[in-house]
Amino acid sequence: MLFKNRNVLILKKIFVMRIIIVNGPNLNLLGEREKEIYGNQSFESYLEILKNTFRDITIDYFQSNIEGEIINKLHETGFSYDGIILNAGGYTHTSVAIADAIKAIKTSVVDVHISNVFARENFRHVSLLAPNCKGSIVGFGLDSYKLAIMSFN
Secondary structure: OEEEEOOEEEEOOOOOEEEEEEEOOOHHHOOOOOHHHHOOOOHHHHHHHHHHHOOOEEEEEEEOOOHHHHHHHHHHHOOOOOEEEEEOHHHHHOOHHHHHHHHHOOOOEEEEEOOOHHHOOHHHHOOOOHHHOOEEEEOOOOHHHHHHHHHOO
16 A cells, blocks of 8 residues: 655555464364254354454465365465464364474464363363464354454454
């Protein structure tokens, strides 16, 4: 954007925050699977709500059921984005490789879960990822993503 100040043109760079949401296994089935836990809404429809709510932020999205693809996306975006929101699904409790990928990148990661994992099976109470993340948000439904975005502002 150009501004004129006493016959001098000043170029002002406008900063646009870039965040990517990375969803892991089975999250492509939101709105269809276990509605009593995850609700009736697809992630794609919720993503549109997020984009309309946070118009001043570029929000990108990636989903994969494959651990290596999630790691590749963290490597790809982990040095150029302003924030990563990661819902690694079941990999949260099992993947040393994703934990290492989070540790290796520069961009802060917020660990998100739709359900309250601490009110579920015991194995879900342990996160291998959380120690390498900026923070964790659990149990607020899809609004967990909204809270994570707000944590970057």
